[in-house]
Every structure is written in C-alpha cells, then in structure tokens.
Amino acid sequence: MNSKPLSYDARKVLMEYLPYMTRMKLSRRCPSLKTIEKLVPLRLNNVTLDVRFTLDNTEFWLEVVRKCPVGVPVPDCFRHGFDTALDTLDQHGVPDIEDRNSWTPGDIVRRNHIAEEAEDPIADLEQQIEEIADEQTEDGQYVNDMDYIEMLEIQLQAFKNRRDNILSPYQLVYRLKVTQEGQQPQFFYSDVDMKYSAKSKQLAEFLFGGRPVPISVKELTIEDGDRTIRMPPGPIFKIRRLSLSNLLHNNINAASALHDSSFPLERLSVIINVLMGRSIIGFIMGNENPALTIRGLDEDDVSYEELIEIIIQLRARNRDICLRLLFDEAPDFLERFDDIERQFQADRIDNYLRVPMEGDLYLRIDFERAVPFAVRLTIVRITM
8 A cells, every 4th residue: 555755844843743852863964854843833841050060851961971082090989970971171171161151142140140160179178079079988878979989089180280380081972862851861972072052052953053943841850050051042932831949040031031022921930039139019919910929938028027027018000910938947937827807807717817808809819838847828709
C-alpha cells in the first residue's frame, strides 16, 4: 500500500504539539525539519532559568570539565564530581573574572556587585583549607569535606601556577549534560574554543533563539544566584505566571525579554528581597496581576498594623485579586483572628473570615498554619 508523505502544513501542526525533546530529536535527525521546528510556535509548561536551563522535564547543564592526560594522577575529588567549573579557566587553571562580569544584550543580571578576585587568593585559600581541615574527624564521616578540601587545593595550585608561570596539568573540555526525567543523563563533549559566557550564550540561542513567535510558557521561574544568566535578545517568552527568587538588577521585561502580551500576569510570585526595599503595601497595591505571592517574609516585613492597612486598601480597591503572604515563621497576628473579625464586622466561616465589601464582593481571609505559614486574602465575587 502506498503511503503519502505529510504535507508541509500537516508537519507544522504535528510539530507544534510534540513534546520539546521529541521536536529537538526530530529536527536534529532530519535537516528538512529544522526550519519548521523554529517557525512553529513552541509551547512549554515550565521553564526555569539558572546556571542550568530546565524546559518542562528536561535539564540542560553546561560545564567546563578538567581531564587528566596520561601520566597525570586523577584526584579523588574528580571521581566524586568535583572536576567541573562554571567559568572560563585560563592556561594556569584560574577563573577568568572578567568573563564572569561580562554582559551582552538579553542577559539576566542577578547581582548588584562586580565579581572580584581576592586581593591575596593564595593566602585566602590556604586559610580556608586550614579552617576546614581543623573540623575533620578521624572516623571518616566527612568524606565530602575531604573532597572539598582537595578541590580547594587544586584551586590553590592554579593560583600558584599563575604566580610561577606554570601551565595547568589538566585538559579542558566543555560538557553539556542533558537530563530527561526518568532517563539516564546524556553527555555531549566539545572543545574549549570560546569563553564560557559565549558558550552558554550559544546554548541559550540553540534552545530559545531564532524563533519569530515568542515561546509560550505557563510558568517562568528565575532562580536564586549571583551568576549572570546568558540569554539571547528577545522578545523570547510569552508567559502566564512568573516566579522570581532573587533581586534582578535589570528591568525584568528587558532582561528576560518577556513579550508585552504577558502582562498582566496570571500570577506573580516573588521573594521579599525582590522588592528592593520598597514598601510591601505599595508593591501590593501597584500590582496589576490577578494573583500575587510574596515569599520569605517575617514579622519585621509585615506587622499586624500593616496587615490591617492591606485589608483596608484591598477593600477600597474593589478588584478581583488573590494575595498570599508566606512567612518562614508564624507571625504573632495569627493569634489575632478575633481582633480582625471584630474590627471589620466579619463573619467567621469554618477556618476563614468573610469581610463584607460593597456590591457583590467580599474579602476572604485565610490563615494557613502549615509551614510556610500563610495569610491568603482573596476578593470573591458572590454568585447568585
């Protein structure tokens, strides 16, 4: 029986709804599909940006690996995973700080300082090694610390090599580790033919770049860290939900190239340091997203009086919103449920308060006593 090949339009439709890794594998094996793969909209549930990229259930991690040539003893720590770096290493094995500090359009900067080499790195590393070694016991329980000490000794030797103009004994290669959920990791090796920042950018271009239509992502997470995330210029993502775990020192729309159609977000989740010292009340009231979560709070961040002010302003705002305040430790006002009930003439229903508002709206206040402790304030529309 003769079988007809899929038409161009049929291949586009099929490609659009394939899982990400299936799309990648097909386009790699069939050159005629590469153009189609880039042109067809890409839809992902979750993307996490960090020193490694995670797209749905697949993680991509680029590292510099030190390899021992024939005749060079392999350190024990190398056998336990301490053979990698996330920096360009010079001919002596010393990290290239200038490359770490470099920035190109599209990159996401997650720190407010310039990385600097210690004034006397040899003395500093010798002191670190001495302090950690003093904490060792003789019963062999701290094997990982011994690996860490050996890794520090290798770093120390690199600075001594630079001082004495001696080349590093190790060969360097790039290793891309691709881990798909439920499968064994795959490793791809390549020569060190460019700096680490450029190689990371190349990986990001491969994953995210060259697409005329922004990538649709249900939730984008930017993880905590101080390393710059190398990204292509955009716009790259059209997202519904955003989670920030760190203070971003670039405008988030410019830095991560969020498409304008992403706003207002369906949900925004931030940790307290993202607010850059701004008033929490001001941040909440200026939020245009239907759902907002603020994490990492303590009593110094939101007092009982500030909670009352938030309730007052939310009632006056008269707009649908779900606000969650997550505390690392239980705030005192969790015990003042009755005071809030009396002040706002609220109804207590099961484990929440129902605060009256104008029209067909009311404010629901839940205190969740599981860790992290949560105060959830939701404006609810009464349905008849």
